[in-house]
Amino acid sequence: MSHHHVVIIGSGPAGLTAAIYTARANLQPLVIEGEPSSTSDQPGGQLMLTTEVENFPGFPEGIMGPELMMRFREQAARFGAEFLTEKVTAVDFSERPFRVHVRDREFTADAVIVSTGAQSLMLGLEAEGRLLGHGLSTCATCDGFFFRGHEIAVVGGGDSAIEEATFLTKFASKVTLIHRRDALRASKIMQDRALSNPKIEMLWNSTVVELLGTDKLEGAIVRNTISDELTTLPVTGLFVAIGHRPNTDLFKGVLDMEDTGYLVTRPGSSYTNIDGVFACGDVQDHTYRQAITAAGSGCTAAIDTERWLEANTH
Amino acid sequence: MADGIVTLTTSTFDEAVASSDTPVLVDFWAEWCGPCKMIAPILGEIASEQAGHLTIAKLNVDENPDIAMRFNVMSIPTLLVFDGGEVRKRLVGAKGKGQLLQELNEFLPTSR
Numbered sequence: 001m002s003h004h005h006v007v008i009i010g011s012g013p014a015g016l017t018a019a020i021y022t023a024r025a026n027l028q029p030l031v032i033e034g035e036p037s038s039t040s041d042q043p044g045g046q047l048m049l050t051t052e053v054e055n056f057p058g059f060p061e062g063i064m065g066p067e068l069m070m071r072f073r074e075q076a077a078r079f080g081a082e083f084l085t086e087k088v089t090a091v092d093f094s095e096r097p098f099r100v101h102v103r104d105r106e107f108t109a110d111a112v113i114v115s116t117g118a119q120s121l122m123l124g125l126e127a128e129g130r131l132l133g134h135g136l137s138t139c140a141t142c143d144g145f146f147f148r149g150h151e152i153a154v155v156g157g158g159d160s161a162i163e164e165a166t167f168l169t170k171f172a173s174k175v176t177l178i179h180r181r182d183a184l185r186a187s188k189i190m191q192d193r194a195l196s197n198p199k200i201e202m203l204w205n206s207t208v209v210e211l212l213g214t215d216k217l218e219g220a221i222v223r224n225t226i227s228d229e230l231t232t233l234p235v236t237g238l239f240v241a242i243g244h245r246p247n248t249d250l251f252k253g254v255l256d257m258e259d260t261g262y263l264v265t266r267p268g269s270s271y272t273n274i275d276g277v278f279a280c281g282d283v284q285d286h287t288y289r290q291a292i293t294a295a296g297s298g299c300t301a302a303i304d305t306e307r308w309l310e311a312n313t314h
Numbered sequence: 315m316a317d318g319i320v321t322l323t324t325s326t327f328d329e330a331v332a333s334s335d336t337p338v339l340v341d342f343w344a345e346w347c348g349p350c351k352m353i354a355p356i357l358g359e360i361a362s363e364q365a366g367h368l369t370i371a372k373l374n375v376d377e378n379p380d381i382a383m384r385f386n387v388m389s390i391p392t393l394l395v396f397d398g399g400e401v402r403k404r405l406v407g408a409k410g411k412g413q414l415l416q417e418l419n420e421f422l423p424t425s426r
Contacts, residue, residue, distance in 0.1 A: 035409070035410030035411075035412075035413070036349060036352035036353045036356065036408035036409060036410055037349065037407065037408050037409065037410075038349045038389070038391070038406075038407035038408050042349065042352060042408065043352060044348070044352070048348040048349065048352070049348060049349075051346075065348065066348035066351060085356075085410070085411075086410065086412075087410065103412075132389075132406065132407075133388065133389035133392065133406030133407060134386075134388055134389070134406075135388060137388075137389055139347075139348075139349065139389075141346060141347065141348065142347045142348070142349060142350070142389060142390050142391075143388060143389045143390065145344065145346075145375065145376070146375075146382070146387070146388040146389070147388075215386075216386070216388065237388075
């Protein structure tokens with residue numbers, strides 16, 4: 001068992017910004033950063049699966065997502081933040097000090113900052129488990145390379161779907177963007193990029209209902225949501241970018257959350273319903289969900305934590 | 315090979331995998347893959363902890379696409395474990411150290 005002033009759970013832009021600020025405030029935070037995975041639920045968070053980040057202030061030429069996150073981490077480490085590359089398995093916030101479990105290890109903390117982020121939703125189809133990594137992918141930047149000259153598809157209509165589709169045109173001969181509505185939800189600049197790309201073809205009002213292939217993906221059956229008509233799309237690759245869900249399973253019945261699972265924070269702050277537990281980043285934000293807003297809220301959580309500790313310890 | 319990980323290429327792959335005294339785990343990776351970077355240090359640790367029991371090797375898919383294609387690698391990181399020159403296990407996607415060791419259990423000495 002070891003005790004820390006502050007334990008930060010999660011290591012995306014929010015958690016690492018909270019780590020930089022609490023470390024500089026001499027609170028020697030422990031960051032339990034998560035475990036490597038090929039989904040966005042991993043150390044560094046969602047940016048680990050992106051390529052060029054063009055809208056993070058201070059990088060006029062853009063920066064690669066993973067590199068940006070490595071820099072966040074180095075900056076936190078420079079001021080003494082400690083890192084544990086594992087996943088929290090349980091929390092006990094019923095009394096102070098708070099307890100955070102990583103399998104059979106226990107950490108106690110005067111304050112906890114929750115920044116576990118959100119992870120990509122999957123389609124929920126039966127064949128998904130079998131075909132993941134065999135044509136079905138959660139990471140365009142990892143797997144796009146293997147579809148040079150192939151016809152592939154991306155499911156989704158938001159910024160990340162378009163970013164993936166645009167990126168994949170570097171390799172694929174054709175990218176079909178399958179979207180369940182008749183208009184994109186993505187920002188104007190991303191929409192223009194997709195609609196003007198000759199390799200991207202839009203398939204509106206459509207959802208994927210079945211994946212074909214045993215050992216590898218051979219196609220997808222798509223249903224038109226207006227006519228109910230089924231068509232088979234002969235694609236060898238399918239990339240899913242249909243949105244996110246917050247990583248809050250650990251906090252069910254403990255921290256107040258919305259029906260959708262997002263943590264509720266007191267307006268204008270990072271306070272949760274438990275005094276001494278703070279939340280920041282995408283885990284409590286379904287509106288903005290940007291690296292810069294996550295980082296901003298991580299800073300808020302660090303300052304809230306620092307002031308709360310000053311008033312509540314000793 | 316300072317970190318105990320053997321770098322394989324198209325020209326060394328077959329010989330290295332077939333002639334090894336221990337099972338060989340080959341990490342199919344590339345520079346542009348974020349999750350690949352995250353598991354590299356874990357594989358380095360396993361390489362030194364399991365030296366003599368399991369050989370850890372890596373193959374850059376960018377530079378050696380023919381080998382990646384031969385083993386139907388369509389997603390990275392993919393880890394293939396070869397024993398006696400044959401693929402015995404296929405692990406797709408990055409994993410934490412605990413989970414990885416559990417998956418590799420059958421290739422490691424029981425007294426671990």
